[in-house]
Amino acid sequence: MELKLKQHSKNSFPREGVFIKSNSISSWLVEIQNLGLTLENCRVFPVPGTAANELFGCIVLVGNTVVKDLGKNNFYQLIEHKLFIPEHSIVVPKLTKGEWTTLFSDKYHLLHPDIGLVELEEEVVWSDFIKSPDFLNVKIIEPSKSVAIPSFISSLRIEVDQEELLKQIENPYSEEEESDEKLPFNLKKLMMGNNKEMDKFLAYLEKNPEKAMKLAIPLDTIGAARGGNEGQFTFNSGFGSNFNSEGLGRNFEKLLSGDGFKINMIRYGLLLLLVISIRSCGNSGTGINSGDIMKFMMIAAVVLFIIKALASGINENSSSSSSKGGGAALVDSERFNTLHNRYEKMAEEYASRKEYEKSAHIYLKLLKNYHKAAAVLEQGKLYREAAGVYLKYLQNKVKAAECYEKGHVYSEAIALYKELNENEKVGDLYLLLKNKKTADRYFRIVIEDYKKNFQYVKASLVYKNKMGDVREAQELLLEGWKTNRDASNCLNNYFANILSLDALSKAITAVYEKEVSETNNISFLNVLKYEFNKTPELEEITKSIAYEIVASKIDERPELASELLNFNKNNTTMTKDIMKYKLKVKKRY
Incomplete structure (x- = not known):
């Protein structure tokens, strides 16, 4: 019987083999690895070539194993566990199962493209070709624990030497910058308040402001009759x-x-x-x-x-x-004002040129205007220096803490906020430092303070937004509703924290059935009005409960009939009915 192969549009038999065309066993191993197979879960049969003792390739039996990447290899169909043929082909003539058993032995066969039908007699025994490596008896020494190198920055804080920062503002000119130039005025007489020497100094200041600045002559050390000086x-x-x-x-x-x-x-x-x-x-x-x-x-x-x-x-x-001594006359007001205005102008000019340190130096040391010194440092975003001025010269711990916070000097800011009992700010900064455990401890102090003052909404917001504990927040809000402490706001926030419509519907019903009584049903009605307008999907349930509340109270409080209009804004007929009802009740009494 002559068997022939013909092309076919689809495969008629399962693809259980992969043909690798190569005469090198090492190439077979590489391709098997590329196919995602292991030698334990596949069988390999060599396929002979046209010449004696020559290999044409091999057929790999993969069975139902998924092949990752076929590459340059080809799938083969397996007919009745007897014959491998290429995919997209059929055998002519078509044989029955009994004929396949009769014509072919128990071994696998393959239709070779060059020499025809080939019996695959021997399976590759890998132990004949692969030698296991010699294992060395090596004693493994466990290395010491290394320091973990972070892959990202989770928080940033800055440690500062506050005295050094202030020193740079107070004395921006180093000793090396000081000049030995002979001054055109007598500094000693100037400090005693001599008017003639003051005129010389003002002229020198106008021509050489930078050099005059290095002398650092504050207003309050000149022998003037004003400005807090010692005349x-x-x-x-x-x-x-x-x-x-x-x-x-x-x-x-x-x-x-x-x-x-x-x-x-x-x-x-x-x-x-x-x-x-x-x-x-x-x-x-x-x-x-x-x-x-x-x-x-x-x-x-x-x-x-x-x-x-x-x-x-x-x-x-x-x-x-x-x-x-050349006299001890006091500096008059005109000269004092001239010097004061010149200092002010120089400070403003430095600030406009973004030389904020020099501007702050004039305000701080020459004009003794500590508020302006701190403000100009804040303007230049020199928050750490500004904090030092607020703390040392103005004793303003609140502003100092704010500036430390802006300047990322969190340790100093935390210390000041603790002194000021700003526990929520302390918690916020500990959160920035990724110290949630300590942050939560301070947040709980804040919550307890709010609870003592019956500020349940604020306490719940700390639980929810700062500590991430929605369950505790909900319990606090429900407690506020039960104790009638800002009840409506508590319940509105309670419902706002429920994101699912189904859960919200159940919560409204549950609160109405368990937590609403004769003493707070009117407050609940006000909450329902808000939920009715906020969530159109729940109009039916909120309207139904509102009707029940109004019906239970309308005999003693007829004016509640008007509340139904909030749930029926487009119902003009109801408006008329309510007006008639009120008129009827009025006539009755």
Whole structure:
């Protein structure tokens, strides 16, 4: 019998074989691996070539195993577990099952494209070709635990040296930047408030603002008659002498150690001697006689002469000191205002050029305007520096904490918020630092405070939005409804937290049946009006419950009939009926 192959549009038999065309066994292994097969779940039969001892390829029996990637290989159909033929082909003539059994042995056969029918006698025994590797007896040493390298940044915080930051604002010019240039004014006289030197300084400031800035002469250190400065003051003593002081508080030590203090001590000693002499004159027992009077007059004359001489010496020293020092006149208001305005203008110019540190330095050290210094630092988003100014100069912990938070200095912000008892802010910042356990502890403090004040809605929002615990939030809201503490808002929020329409429908019914009584059914009616307008899909159930509530209360409160209009806005007939009903009730009473 002659068997022939013919092409066919579809496969008539199962595809249980893959033909690999290659005469190399190593190539077979590679292709089997590419097919996603293992040597344990497939059988391989070599296919001979046209010449003796030559291989044409192999047929791989895959059975029902799924082949991942066929590649350059071909599927073969298996007929009655006897004959492999290429896919999309049929055998002619067509044989019955009995004929296949009679004509073919138990071994597999293949229609070779070159030599015809081939019996696949031997299966490949891989142990004949593959040698197992020699395994080495190696002692495995477990490495030490390494440090895990994060793949992403979960939170960011900045640690700062606040004193160093403020130092940079207070003293922006380093010592290396200071110039040895000879100044066109006498700095010592300027600090004493000499007007001529002030004029020179103002001219220098106009021409060389940067160099003048390095001198850092604040308004309150110039001998001005305003601005919180320590000026010079003159007091007249009872004896006609001058008592000079350069800022009482600052120079009190000089006064005690100077010549003026010693002279005053001599004065008081002479006066004490005069008083003692007078008392001695009156203690003789016989009264004051002419001899005592003469004695008293002589002592008094000596004392007055010494005091006058001392006064003359003090005046001379004061005059010479004044002439040597170039005078101690106070800076007048016009010059003071000029300097103040110039400082203000320079600060504004620096801010406009986004040199916020220099602008803040002028406000902070020269103008002593701490609020403006902090504000300009905030404007430049120098939040850490601004926080330092708020804390050190203004003692404003609230603004300092806000600036630390904006500047990501969370540790400092948390410390201040703790002092201020801002527990919710503390929790928020711990959340940013991925420390949920500590954050929740502070959120619970906030919740307890809200509960003490019966602020159930706010407490529920902390549970829901900050702690992510919707169940606890719902329990709090239901507690607010039951205790009639902002009941309507609590129940509205309770229903708003239910996202499923089916669950919301069941919740409305459950609350009505279990938690609504004669004391709170009108409040529940108000909640139903809101739900009716918010969720059209639940109009039927909300309207039905509303009708029941109104029907149960309408005898004692006829005005409730108007509430039905909220559930029937387009029903003009009901409007008329309600008006008739109210009129009827009114006539009845």
